[in-house]
Amino acid sequence: xxxxxxxxxxxxxxxIGAAMDRGKADDPAWKALFDGYAPAxxxxxxxxxxVAIVVYNDHAxxxxxxxxxxxxxxxxxxxxxxxxxFGRRPVPDVVGDPEFSFxxxxxxxxxxxxxxxxxxxxxxxxxxxxxxxxxPDPGDSWPCPVIPLLVNVIQYPQxxxxxxxxxxxxxxxxxxxxxxxxxxxxxxxxGMSHQLAGARAGFINPDFDALWMEKIExxxxxxxxxxxxxxxxxxxxxxxxxxxxxxxxxAMNEQVTRIHSDYFVPASNTAAGIALFDNRLPxxx
Ligand code: DHB
Ligand code: FE
Numbered sequence: 001x002x003x004x005x006x007x008x009x010x011x012x013x014x015x016i017g018a019a020m021d022r023g024k025a026d027d028p029a030w031k032a033l034f035d036g037y038a039p040a041x042x043x044x045x046x047x048x049x050x051v052a053i054v055v056y057n058d059h060a061x062x063x064x065x066x067x068x069x070x071x072x073x074x075x076x077x078x079x080x081x082x083x084x085x086f087g088r089r090p091v092p093d094v095v096g097d098p099e100f101s102f103x104x105x106x107x108x109x110x111x112x113x114x115x116x117x118x119x120x121x122x123x124x125x126x127x128x129x130x131x132x133x134x135x136p137d138p139g140d141s142w143p144c145p146v147i148p149l150l151v152n153v154i155q156y157p158q159x160x161x162x163x164x165x166x167x168x169x170x171x172x173x174x175x176x177x178x179x180x181x182x183x184x185x186x187x188x189x190x191g192m193s194h195q196l197a198g199a200r201a202g203f204i205n206p207d208f209d210a211l212w213m214e215k216i217e218x219x220x221x222x223x224x225x226x227x228x229x230x231x232x233x234x235x236x237x238x239x240x241x242x243x244x245x246x247x248x249x250x251a252m253n254e255q256v257t258r259i260h261s262d263y264f265v266p267a268s269n270t271a272a273g274i275a276l277f278d279n280r281l282p283x284x285x
Pocket of ligand 2: 126190238
């Protein structure tokens, strides 16, 4: 049986990747953000899974805006790093795990989550920045094979928070029903509060982010009860990316152990957060 050993929630702001790629992580403007990652990175380096699943959204780089699926799963051997217009990031392409992907997609479709299957996919900052947050110096390859799980958060109507939480729970069951004894890390990405355009451009809501940061551990049901409109009102039009954290959380046990979290404002226009949870606990009676 496969086992989820940890869940990592992290923002995916593209300038975080650009700062790393350009050697600016120690610059005064960036140091506090990267210092906030250090304890999580150290723990993750000691807990390398056999496979990781990155729950993320594409930003019209790998998928044409005319064809945005609500949910999708990659089944490829390899995922190329996308060129988002400034040349591709100097990070490794991603090795997949088709056998595990096909198990997941079959199990999820059987549970009536009719995912779009990506046999080919170029992954953008929504995917590569979280990998860099986890592993700043990957060398020639990321620490393990990685499977992309895609969520539409950029075209209306996005899936509800409740649907994402339910998908996460089905993902957890799919992982546990895999016959191979492998360990799995699940990343929930995007957020925190931000709005990139329109009358509220630059909007950040630290009170809401603090609530989200706490309840993602202790009361994810409360977050899953929020409507799309309420999320956008509270977190901004791009802050709705936070629904992807609920997929990661749903795949984990009811009770998890917080290893580390940190919050930094602003990374570019965005409130950046990281939260790392250990899933290896006996269940509450
Ligand atoms: C920014 C944040 C995002 O989530 C994104 O996808 C692109 C840009 C930003 O804050 O600059
Ligand atoms: Fe984004």
